[in-house]
Amino acid sequence: MKSAAKAQQADDSAETGAQQIRDAIREAIVERRLSPGTKLSENDVGNLFNVSRTLARAALQALSYEGLVSVEKNRGAFVAYPSPEEARQIFSARRLVEPGILREAAARITPDDIAHLRQLLLEEGRLMSERGQTARRAEIKASGDFHLTLALISGNSIMQRFMEELVARSSLVIALYGQSTASSCGHSEHGDIISAIEANELDRACQLMLHHITHIEADLDLRERKSLGLKEAFEL
Amino acid sequence: MKSAAKAQQADDSAETGAQQIRDAIREAIVERRLSPGTKLSENDVGNLFNVSRTLARAALQALSYEGLVSVEKNRGAFVAYPSPEEARQIFSARRLVEPGILREAAARITPDDIAHLRQLLLEEGRLMSERGQTARRAEIKASGDFHLTLALISGNSIMQRFMEELVARSSLVIALYGQSTASSCGHSEHGDIISAIEANELDRACQLMLHHITHIEADLDLRERKSLGLKEAFEL
DNA sequence: GTGCAAAATATCGTATACAATCTTGCCATC
Protein backbone atom coordinates (compact mmCIF):
# COMPACT_ATOMS: atom_id res chain seq x y z
CA MET A 1 0.00 0.00 0.00
CA LYS A 2 2.79 2.34 0.82
CA SER A 3 4.50 1.75 -2.51
CA ALA A 4 1.67 3.17 -4.57
CA ALA A 5 1.15 6.22 -2.42
CA LYS A 6 4.85 6.78 -2.10
CA ALA A 7 5.43 6.54 -5.81
CA GLN A 8 2.94 9.29 -6.35
CA GLN A 9 3.85 11.90 -3.82
CA ALA A 10 6.99 11.15 -1.89
CA ASP A 11 9.69 9.79 -4.14
CA ASP A 12 9.63 11.78 -7.32
CA SER A 13 8.99 15.08 -5.58
CA ALA A 14 12.54 16.12 -4.79
CA GLU A 15 16.22 15.28 -4.61
CA THR A 16 16.58 12.60 -2.04
CA GLY A 17 14.24 11.34 0.63
CA ALA A 18 16.63 11.65 3.54
CA GLN A 19 17.19 15.37 2.95
CA GLN A 20 13.47 16.01 2.80
CA ILE A 21 12.99 14.27 6.11
CA ARG A 22 15.95 16.07 7.59
CA ASP A 23 14.57 19.44 6.53
CA ALA A 24 11.11 18.61 7.81
CA ILE A 25 12.39 17.57 11.21
CA ARG A 26 14.74 20.53 11.42
CA GLU A 27 11.91 22.90 10.68
CA ALA A 28 9.80 21.18 13.31
CA ILE A 29 12.58 21.55 15.84
CA VAL A 30 13.30 25.18 15.02
CA GLU A 31 9.62 26.04 15.11
CA ARG A 32 9.26 24.39 18.49
CA ARG A 33 6.77 21.79 17.35
CA LEU A 34 9.30 19.27 18.63
CA SER A 35 10.54 20.02 22.10
CA PRO A 36 14.08 19.36 23.28
CA GLY A 37 14.52 15.92 24.72
CA THR A 38 11.79 14.35 22.61
CA LYS A 39 12.77 10.88 21.54
CA LEU A 40 13.04 10.45 17.80
CA SER A 41 12.80 6.72 17.27
CA GLU A 42 14.03 5.59 13.89
CA ASN A 43 10.98 3.44 13.52
CA ASP A 44 8.58 6.23 14.41
CA VAL A 45 10.27 8.71 12.11
CA GLY A 46 10.27 6.20 9.29
CA ASN A 47 6.62 5.35 9.76
CA LEU A 48 5.72 8.99 10.02
CA PHE A 49 7.22 9.78 6.63
CA ASN A 50 6.40 6.40 5.09
CA VAL A 51 10.02 5.51 4.54
CA SER A 52 12.23 2.84 5.93
CA ARG A 53 14.49 3.11 8.93
CA THR A 54 17.39 3.55 6.56
CA LEU A 55 16.30 7.01 5.49
CA ALA A 56 15.07 7.95 8.93
CA ARG A 57 18.44 7.04 10.32
CA ALA A 58 20.27 9.04 7.66
CA ALA A 59 18.15 12.09 8.42
CA LEU A 60 18.75 11.80 12.15
CA GLN A 61 22.44 11.33 11.55
CA ALA A 62 22.54 14.52 9.51
CA LEU A 63 20.68 16.45 12.18
CA SER A 64 23.08 15.12 14.76
CA TYR A 65 25.92 16.62 12.76
CA GLU A 66 24.15 19.98 12.87
CA GLY A 67 23.78 19.78 16.63
CA LEU A 68 19.99 19.71 16.57
CA VAL A 69 19.69 16.05 17.49
CA SER A 70 21.79 13.98 19.83
CA VAL A 71 22.13 10.28 19.13
CA GLU A 72 23.15 7.95 21.90
CA LYS A 73 24.56 4.56 21.10
CA ASN A 74 21.99 1.80 21.35
CA ARG A 75 19.58 4.23 22.99
CA GLY A 76 18.15 6.37 20.28
CA ALA A 77 18.02 9.88 18.92
CA PHE A 78 16.60 12.82 20.84
CA VAL A 79 15.92 16.41 20.02
CA ALA A 80 18.93 18.25 21.37
CA TYR A 81 18.47 19.68 24.81
CA PRO A 82 21.12 22.40 24.94
CA SER A 83 22.43 23.04 28.39
CA PRO A 84 22.86 26.62 29.60
CA GLU A 85 26.56 26.17 29.03
CA GLU A 86 25.92 25.07 25.48
CA ALA A 87 23.64 28.06 24.98
CA ARG A 88 26.38 30.33 26.22
CA GLN A 89 28.83 28.81 23.76
CA ILE A 90 26.39 29.27 20.91
CA PHE A 91 26.03 32.97 21.59
CA SER A 92 29.71 33.31 22.29
CA ALA A 93 30.37 31.81 18.87
CA ARG A 94 27.94 34.24 17.32
CA ARG A 95 29.60 37.21 18.96
CA LEU A 96 32.85 35.86 17.63
CA VAL A 97 31.84 35.46 14.00
CA GLU A 98 29.01 37.87 13.28
CA PRO A 99 30.98 41.10 13.41
CA GLY A 100 33.40 39.66 10.90
CA ILE A 101 30.57 38.47 8.70
CA LEU A 102 29.02 41.90 8.92
CA ARG A 103 32.22 43.57 7.77
CA GLU A 104 32.58 41.25 4.81
CA ALA A 105 28.95 41.70 3.94
CA ALA A 106 29.24 45.48 4.14
CA ALA A 107 32.13 45.38 1.70
CA ARG A 108 30.05 43.61 -0.93
CA ILE A 109 26.57 44.86 -0.21
CA THR A 110 24.45 46.18 -3.07
CA PRO A 111 21.31 48.34 -3.05
CA ASP A 112 19.34 45.21 -3.89
CA ASP A 113 20.71 43.51 -0.82
CA ILE A 114 19.73 46.45 1.37
CA ALA A 115 16.26 46.38 -0.10
CA HIS A 116 16.05 42.70 0.69
CA LEU A 117 17.14 43.30 4.27
CA ARG A 118 14.57 46.04 4.72
CA GLN A 119 11.96 43.72 3.30
CA LEU A 120 12.85 41.15 5.93
CA LEU A 121 12.61 43.87 8.53
CA LEU A 122 9.10 44.77 7.46
CA GLU A 123 8.03 41.14 7.57
CA GLU A 124 9.55 40.83 11.00
CA GLY A 125 7.70 43.87 12.24
CA ARG A 126 4.42 42.59 10.85
CA LEU A 127 4.86 39.27 12.64
CA MET A 128 5.83 41.03 15.83
CA SER A 129 2.51 42.83 15.94
CA GLU A 130 0.59 39.59 15.73
CA ARG A 131 -0.28 37.34 18.63
CA GLY A 132 -0.14 33.59 19.02
CA GLN A 133 2.23 30.71 18.67
CA THR A 134 2.34 30.77 14.90
CA ALA A 135 3.40 34.39 14.77
CA ARG A 136 5.98 33.79 17.46
CA ARG A 137 7.50 30.91 15.51
CA ALA A 138 7.59 32.93 12.35
CA GLU A 139 9.13 35.81 14.25
CA ILE A 140 11.96 33.62 15.49
CA LYS A 141 12.52 32.44 11.95
CA ALA A 142 12.43 35.95 10.52
CA SER A 143 14.85 37.16 13.15
CA GLY A 144 17.22 34.41 12.12
CA ASP A 145 16.78 35.19 8.45
CA PHE A 146 18.22 38.64 9.01
CA HIS A 147 21.48 37.18 10.25
CA LEU A 148 21.49 34.48 7.59
CA THR A 149 21.01 37.04 4.87
CA LEU A 150 24.01 38.98 6.09
CA ALA A 151 26.03 35.78 5.86
CA LEU A 152 24.71 35.22 2.37
CA ILE A 153 25.71 38.70 1.33
CA SER A 154 29.18 38.19 2.73
CA GLY A 155 29.76 35.76 -0.11
CA ASN A 156 31.52 33.20 2.04
CA SER A 157 29.53 30.02 1.74
CA ILE A 158 31.46 28.35 4.52
CA MET A 159 30.57 31.05 7.01
CA GLN A 160 27.05 31.00 5.63
CA ARG A 161 26.65 27.34 6.42
CA PHE A 162 28.13 27.82 9.87
CA MET A 163 25.72 30.65 10.56
CA GLU A 164 22.84 28.47 9.46
CA GLU A 165 23.85 25.98 12.09
CA LEU A 166 24.30 28.65 14.73
CA VAL A 167 20.97 30.29 13.97
CA ALA A 168 19.14 26.97 14.04
CA ARG A 169 20.64 26.09 17.37
CA SER A 170 19.93 29.59 18.64
CA SER A 171 16.30 29.13 17.75
CA LEU A 172 16.31 25.93 19.73
CA VAL A 173 17.81 27.72 22.70
CA ILE A 174 15.38 30.60 22.41
CA ALA A 175 12.48 28.19 22.17
CA LEU A 176 13.75 26.52 25.31
CA TYR A 177 14.82 29.38 27.52
CA GLY A 178 13.43 32.49 25.86
CA GLN A 179 10.82 34.62 27.52
CA SER A 180 8.26 34.87 24.81
CA THR A 181 7.31 38.49 25.23
CA ALA A 182 10.86 39.74 25.21
CA SER A 183 12.18 38.26 22.00
CA SER A 184 10.85 41.16 19.99
CA CYS A 185 13.33 43.61 21.43
CA GLY A 186 15.79 42.71 18.73
CA HIS A 187 13.70 44.08 15.94
CA SER A 188 14.69 47.70 16.16
CA GLU A 189 18.29 46.66 16.59
CA HIS A 190 18.19 44.94 13.23
CA GLY A 191 17.07 48.19 11.68
CA ASP A 192 19.79 50.10 13.45
CA ILE A 193 22.38 47.72 12.11
CA ILE A 194 21.15 48.15 8.55
CA SER A 195 21.22 51.91 8.95
CA ALA A 196 24.75 51.82 10.28
CA ILE A 197 25.82 49.70 7.33
CA GLU A 198 24.17 52.10 4.94
CA ALA A 199 25.93 55.00 6.61
CA ASN A 200 29.19 53.10 6.21
CA GLU A 201 29.80 53.21 9.94
CA LEU A 202 31.16 49.72 10.21
CA ASP A 203 32.57 49.94 13.71
CA ARG A 204 29.26 51.15 15.00
CA ALA A 205 27.42 48.45 13.07
CA CYS A 206 29.63 45.80 14.65
CA GLN A 207 29.07 47.24 18.08
CA LEU A 208 25.34 47.20 17.48
CA MET A 209 25.55 43.62 16.35
CA LEU A 210 27.45 42.61 19.48
CA HIS A 211 24.94 44.37 21.69
CA HIS A 212 22.13 42.78 19.75
CA ILE A 213 23.44 39.26 20.31
CA THR A 214 24.11 40.02 23.94
CA HIS A 215 20.58 41.33 24.34
CA ILE A 216 19.15 38.14 22.89
CA GLU A 217 21.24 36.11 25.28
CA ALA A 218 20.31 38.33 28.21
CA ASP A 219 16.65 37.66 27.54
CA LEU A 220 17.09 33.97 28.14
CA ASP A 221 15.55 32.40 31.19
CA LEU A 222 16.23 28.87 32.31
CA ARG A 223 12.96 27.07 32.58
CA GLU A 224 11.62 23.70 31.56
CA ARG A 225 8.98 23.35 28.95
CA LYS A 226 6.85 20.35 28.32
CA SER A 227 7.44 18.29 25.22
CA LEU A 228 5.02 17.81 22.37
CA GLY A 229 4.65 14.29 21.05
CA LEU A 230 6.29 13.36 17.81
CA LYS A 231 3.10 12.42 16.03
CA GLU A 232 1.15 15.48 17.16
CA ALA A 233 3.91 17.74 15.94
CA PHE A 234 3.53 16.54 12.37
CA GLU A 235 -0.18 15.86 12.19
CA LEU A 236 -1.81 18.98 10.91
CA MET B 1 43.33 -8.81 6.45
CA LYS B 2 42.41 -7.15 9.72
CA SER B 3 38.88 -8.40 9.92
CA ALA B 4 39.60 -10.47 12.99
CA ALA B 5 41.28 -7.63 14.82
CA LYS B 6 38.55 -5.24 13.82
CA ALA B 7 35.83 -7.61 14.91
CA GLN B 8 37.43 -7.80 18.30
CA GLN B 9 38.07 -4.19 19.04
CA ALA B 10 35.79 -2.28 16.78
CA ASP B 11 32.70 -2.68 18.89
CA ASP B 12 33.98 -1.56 22.25
CA SER B 13 36.61 0.93 21.19
CA ALA B 14 34.58 3.49 19.27
CA GLU B 15 30.97 4.40 19.18
CA THR B 16 30.16 2.97 15.83
CA GLY B 17 31.99 1.42 12.94
CA ALA B 18 30.97 4.14 10.55
CA GLN B 19 32.83 6.75 12.59
CA GLN B 20 35.97 4.64 12.53
CA ILE B 21 35.78 4.44 8.76
CA ARG B 22 35.05 8.15 8.55
CA ASP B 23 38.09 8.95 10.66
CA ALA B 24 40.28 6.63 8.63
CA ILE B 25 39.21 8.14 5.34
CA ARG B 26 39.50 11.67 6.69
CA GLU B 27 43.03 10.99 7.85
CA ALA B 28 43.87 9.54 4.46
CA ILE B 29 42.49 12.62 2.77
CA VAL B 30 44.23 15.06 5.07
CA GLU B 31 47.51 13.21 4.71
CA ARG B 32 47.22 13.26 0.94
CA ARG B 33 47.14 9.51 0.57
CA LEU B 34 43.85 10.06 -1.23
CA SER B 35 44.01 12.62 -3.99
CA PRO B 36 41.24 15.11 -4.63
CA GLY B 37 38.81 13.87 -7.22
CA THR B 38 39.37 10.22 -6.41
CA LYS B 39 36.18 8.27 -6.65
CA LEU B 40 35.11 6.66 -3.40
CA SER B 41 32.74 3.93 -4.46
CA GLU B 42 30.57 2.66 -1.66
CA ASN B 43 31.39 -0.88 -2.64
CA ASP B 44 35.13 -0.29 -2.71
CA VAL B 45 35.12 1.51 0.61
CA GLY B 46 33.04 -1.25 2.15
CA ASN B 47 35.31 -3.97 0.84
CA LEU B 48 38.38 -2.07 1.95
CA PHE B 49 37.21 -1.96 5.55
CA ASN B 50 35.39 -5.29 5.43
CA VAL B 51 32.03 -3.75 6.15
CA SER B 52 28.85 -3.47 4.17
CA ARG B 53 27.85 -0.61 1.96
CA THR B 54 25.61 0.65 4.74
CA LEU B 55 28.52 1.71 6.89
CA ALA B 56 30.58 2.86 3.95
CA ARG B 57 27.74 5.05 2.85
CA ALA B 58 27.26 6.48 6.32
CA ALA B 59 30.95 7.34 6.54
CA LEU B 60 30.94 9.03 3.14
CA GLN B 61 27.82 10.96 4.08
CA ALA B 62 29.47 12.21 7.24
CA LEU B 63 32.55 13.29 5.32
CA SER B 64 30.37 15.16 2.89
CA TYR B 65 28.99 17.19 5.80
CA GLU B 66 32.54 18.15 6.67
CA GLY B 67 33.28 19.23 3.13
CA LEU B 68 35.98 16.65 2.57
CA VAL B 69 33.91 14.52 0.23
CA SER B 70 31.37 15.53 -2.35
CA VAL B 71 28.56 13.14 -3.13
CA GLU B 72 26.66 13.47 -6.36
CA LYS B 73 23.24 11.94 -6.66
CA ASN B 74 23.28 8.60 -8.48
CA ARG B 75 26.89 9.21 -9.42
CA GLY B 76 28.96 8.51 -6.36
CA ALA B 77 31.26 10.09 -3.80
CA PHE B 78 34.55 11.78 -4.59
CA VAL B 79 37.32 13.25 -2.54
CA ALA B 80 36.60 16.95 -2.50
CA TYR B 81 38.44 19.02 -5.05
CA PRO B 82 38.33 22.52 -3.57
CA SER B 83 38.37 25.23 -6.16
CA PRO B 84 40.64 28.23 -5.74
CA GLU B 85 37.58 30.21 -4.77
CA GLU B 86 36.73 27.65 -2.13
CA ALA B 87 40.29 27.78 -0.86
CA ARG B 88 40.07 31.55 -0.54
CA GLN B 89 36.85 31.22 1.42
CA ILE B 90 38.41 28.70 3.77
CA PHE B 91 41.25 31.02 4.63
CA SER B 92 38.94 33.98 4.79
CA ALA B 93 36.88 32.08 7.33
CA ARG B 94 39.99 31.30 9.33
CA ARG B 95 41.03 34.94 9.37
CA LEU B 96 37.57 35.73 10.55
CA VAL B 97 37.40 33.31 13.47
CA GLU B 98 40.93 32.59 14.62
CA PRO B 99 41.69 35.97 16.21
CA GLY B 100 38.54 35.63 18.26
CA ILE B 101 39.40 32.10 19.25
CA LEU B 102 42.85 33.28 20.21
CA ARG B 103 41.44 35.97 22.48
CA GLU B 104 39.15 33.54 24.22
CA ALA B 105 41.93 31.02 24.57
CA ALA B 106 44.26 33.65 26.02
CA ALA B 107 41.68 34.50 28.63
CA ARG B 108 41.54 30.91 29.90
CA ILE B 109 45.02 29.63 29.19
CA THR B 110 46.95 27.84 31.92
CA PRO B 111 50.67 27.09 32.29
CA ASP B 112 49.89 23.51 31.38
CA ASP B 113 48.31 24.67 28.15
CA ILE B 114 51.34 26.73 27.27
CA ALA B 115 53.55 23.74 27.95
CA HIS B 116 51.40 21.68 25.65
CA LEU B 117 51.62 24.27 22.91
CA ARG B 118 55.39 24.44 23.23
CA GLN B 119 55.50 20.66 23.06
CA LEU B 120 53.60 20.80 19.79
CA LEU B 121 56.03 23.39 18.56
CA LEU B 122 59.00 21.13 19.28
CA GLU B 123 57.38 18.25 17.48
CA GLU B 124 56.66 20.52 14.57
CA GLY B 125 60.24 21.67 14.42
CA ARG B 126 61.51 18.11 14.53
CA LEU B 127 59.30 17.13 11.61
CA MET B 128 60.32 20.20 9.70
CA SER B 129 63.95 19.13 9.76
CA GLU B 130 63.13 15.79 8.19
CA ARG B 131 62.71 15.09 4.52
CA GLY B 132 60.22 13.03 2.62
CA GLN B 133 56.53 12.68 2.17
CA THR B 134 55.86 11.17 5.56
CA ALA B 135 57.47 14.07 7.38
CA ARG B 136 55.65 16.54 5.17
CA ARG B 137 52.31 14.96 5.97
CA ALA B 138 53.05 14.91 9.66
CA GLU B 139 54.16 18.51 9.46
CA ILE B 140 50.88 19.56 7.93
CA LYS B 141 49.07 17.71 10.67
CA ALA B 142 51.23 19.21 13.41
CA SER B 143 50.73 22.67 12.00
CA GLY B 144 47.00 22.13 12.18
CA ASP B 145 47.21 20.77 15.70
CA PHE B 146 48.55 24.09 16.91
CA HIS B 147 45.42 25.88 15.76
CA LEU B 148 43.16 23.12 16.99
CA THR B 149 44.75 23.23 20.42
CA LEU B 150 44.07 26.94 20.65
CA ALA B 151 40.44 26.23 19.87
CA LEU B 152 40.42 23.53 22.52
CA ILE B 153 41.84 25.92 25.08
CA SER B 154 39.24 28.52 24.21
CA GLY B 155 36.70 26.22 25.83
CA ASN B 156 34.10 26.72 23.14
CA SER B 157 33.36 23.29 21.76
CA ILE B 158 31.34 24.73 18.89
CA MET B 159 34.21 26.82 17.64
CA GLN B 160 36.49 23.88 18.25
CA ARG B 161 34.48 21.66 15.94
CA PHE B 162 34.30 24.39 13.32
CA MET B 163 38.05 24.81 13.47
CA GLU B 164 38.51 21.07 13.04
CA GLU B 165 36.57 21.32 9.83
CA LEU B 166 38.49 24.37 8.66
CA VAL B 167 41.85 22.83 9.45
CA ALA B 168 41.00 19.59 7.71
CA ARG B 169 39.88 21.44 4.62
CA SER B 170 42.94 23.66 4.81
CA SER B 171 45.13 20.60 4.79
CA LEU B 172 43.34 19.42 1.70
CA VAL B 173 43.90 22.78 0.05
CA ILE B 174 47.56 22.85 1.05
CA ALA B 175 48.04 19.33 -0.26
CA LEU B 176 46.49 20.46 -3.53
CA TYR B 177 47.93 23.90 -4.11
CA GLY B 178 50.77 24.16 -1.61
CA GLN B 179 54.32 24.63 -2.78
CA SER B 180 55.95 21.93 -0.75
CA THR B 181 59.13 23.71 0.26
CA ALA B 182 57.40 26.78 1.54
CA SER B 183 54.94 25.32 4.01
CA SER B 184 57.49 25.36 6.81
CA CYS B 185 57.57 29.13 7.04
CA GLY B 186 54.71 29.06 9.50
CA HIS B 187 56.64 27.34 12.21
CA SER B 188 58.36 30.33 13.75
CA GLU B 189 55.13 32.26 13.54
CA HIS B 190 53.49 29.73 15.78
CA GLY B 191 56.18 30.33 18.35
CA ASP B 192 55.79 34.07 18.04
CA ILE B 193 52.08 33.75 18.68
CA ILE B 194 52.65 31.72 21.83
CA SER B 195 55.17 34.26 23.05
CA ALA B 196 52.77 37.10 22.42
CA ILE B 197 50.08 35.28 24.36
CA GLU B 198 52.47 34.65 27.23
CA ALA B 199 53.41 38.32 27.25
CA ASN B 200 49.71 39.17 27.38
CA GLU B 201 50.00 41.20 24.21
CA LEU B 202 46.73 40.08 22.73
CA ASP B 203 46.45 42.62 19.96
CA ARG B 204 49.88 41.69 18.73
CA ALA B 205 49.08 37.99 19.00
CA CYS B 206 46.00 38.49 16.87
CA GLN B 207 47.96 40.44 14.31
CA LEU B 208 50.53 37.68 14.19
CA MET B 209 47.78 35.14 13.73
CA LEU B 210 46.29 37.08 10.86
CA HIS B 211 49.66 37.43 9.19
CA HIS B 212 50.32 33.76 9.75
CA ILE B 213 47.12 32.70 8.02
CA THR B 214 47.76 35.14 5.22
CA HIS B 215 51.26 33.75 4.80
CA ILE B 216 49.94 30.23 4.49
CA GLU B 217 47.49 31.37 1.86
CA ALA B 218 50.13 33.37 0.06
CA ASP B 219 52.21 30.24 -0.30
CA LEU B 220 49.49 28.60 -2.30
CA ASP B 221 49.61 28.40 -6.03
CA LEU B 222 45.99 28.93 -6.83
CA ARG B 223 45.99 28.10 -10.48
CA GLU B 224 43.83 25.42 -11.95
CA ARG B 225 45.74 22.18 -12.08
CA LYS B 226 43.06 19.67 -12.72
CA SER B 227 45.10 17.00 -14.37
CA LEU B 228 43.86 14.22 -12.14
CA GLY B 229 40.12 14.38 -12.52
CA LEU B 230 39.04 13.12 -15.90
CA LYS B 231 35.62 14.65 -16.09
CA GLU B 232 36.01 17.83 -14.05
CA ALA B 233 39.03 18.75 -16.11
CA PHE B 234 36.89 19.28 -19.19
CA GLU B 235 33.74 20.58 -17.59
CA LEU B 236 35.34 23.65 -16.09
C1' DG C 1 5.58 -6.06 50.23
C1' DT C 2 10.20 -5.40 48.52
C1' DG C 3 14.24 -6.46 45.91
C1' DC C 4 16.85 -8.96 42.65
C1' DA C 5 17.26 -11.84 38.61
C1' DA C 6 16.01 -13.54 34.26
C1' DA C 7 13.12 -13.59 30.37
C1' DA C 8 10.50 -10.82 27.09
C1' DT C 9 10.26 -6.77 24.42
C1' DA C 10 11.71 -2.88 21.98
C1' DT C 11 15.25 -0.36 19.73
C1' DC C 12 19.50 0.21 17.56
C1' DG C 13 23.69 -1.67 14.57
C1' DT C 14 24.82 -3.92 10.52
C1' DA C 15 24.25 -6.81 6.48
C1' DT C 16 21.94 -8.24 2.53
C1' DA C 17 18.47 -7.80 -1.17
C1' DC C 18 15.88 -5.46 -4.49
C1' DA C 19 14.67 -1.31 -7.39
C1' DA C 20 15.93 2.88 -9.87
C1' DT C 21 19.19 5.35 -12.39
C1' DC C 22 23.22 6.10 -14.93
C1' DT C 23 26.93 4.45 -17.97
C1' DT C 24 28.67 1.76 -21.71
C1' DG C 25 28.92 -0.72 -25.72
C1' DC C 26 26.73 -2.80 -29.60
C1' DC C 27 23.82 -2.94 -33.43
C1' DA C 28 20.56 -1.35 -36.71
C1' DT C 29 19.52 2.20 -39.75
C1' DC C 30 20.33 6.13 -42.66
Added chain:
DNA sequence: GATGGCAAGATTGTATACGATATTTTGCAC
Protein backbone atom coordinates in the same frame (compact mmCIF):
# COMPACT_ATOMS: atom_id res chain seq x y z
C1' DG D 1 30.88 5.48 -42.14
C1' DA D 2 28.24 8.18 -38.87
C1' DT D 3 24.41 8.45 -35.78
C1' DG D 4 20.74 7.21 -32.84
C1' DG D 5 18.52 3.92 -30.07
C1' DC D 6 18.44 -0.17 -27.27
C1' DA D 7 20.23 -3.54 -24.19
C1' DA D 8 23.62 -5.11 -20.73
C1' DG D 9 26.41 -3.85 -16.86
C1' DA D 10 27.59 -1.02 -13.01
C1' DT D 11 26.49 2.05 -9.22
C1' DT D 12 23.63 4.34 -6.18
C1' DG D 13 18.85 4.69 -3.58
C1' DT D 14 15.90 2.38 -0.59
C1' DA D 15 13.81 -1.42 1.87
C1' DT D 16 13.86 -5.46 4.56
C1' DA D 17 16.08 -8.91 7.58
C1' DC D 18 18.84 -10.50 11.18
C1' DG D 19 21.78 -9.95 15.28
C1' DA D 20 23.25 -7.10 19.40
C1' DT D 21 22.20 -4.22 23.18
C1' DA D 22 19.31 -1.64 26.39
C1' DT D 23 14.94 -1.43 28.75
C1' DT D 24 10.93 -3.27 30.83
C1' DT D 25 8.34 -6.78 32.87
C1' DT D 26 7.60 -10.74 35.45
C1' DG D 27 8.36 -14.14 38.74
C1' DC D 28 10.51 -15.89 42.66
C1' DA D 29 12.71 -15.62 47.04
C1' DC D 30 13.20 -13.28 51.29
